[in-house]
Amino acid sequence: MKPLDRLSEYLGAIERRLRLIALTRGIAVTAGMALALTIVAVLVINQFAFSHGSVIGARVFLFLGLAFAIAAALIIPVIRLNRRNAARRHVSPSQRLHSQRIVAVSTALAGSYAASDGSRQLLREKP
Secondary structure (H helix, E strand, O other): OOHHHHHHHHHHHHHHHHHHHHHHHHHHHHHHHHHHHHHHHHHHHHHOOOOHHHHHHHHHHHHHHHHHHHHHHHHHHHHHOOHHHHHHHHOOHHHHHHHHHHHHHHHHHOOOOOOOHHHHHHHHOOO
16 A cells, blocks of 8 residues: 555544544534523513414524524534645644754755744744
8 A cells, every 4th residue: 555545544534533523513512502592492482471473483593593503513614624624633733843843954954054034943942
């Protein structure tokens, strides 16, 4: 198996895990919103003695609220998740800093004396 194929398979596994996490969080948020919106709707229509208009209004409120919760907490995070974002989320900030230092050191050792101030600053910082 080629290294690029292994990397692609690894990123695919990370993406699947993050997609599952996003789905479970979205389902949990949607269930919580359903409970909260139902309680609010019942409290409001109780004030109107469960009249026909208040029940219809509460149903519309509940439907629109759940549609918004599903869109915001479930659909959008799953759509945004791709391999690039999965790889970025998987790599911790300290690993990014370490890889930037490696590049800065290898650039300095390769004889490139025109290192930028950012590279010099990375070399001076402690991990």
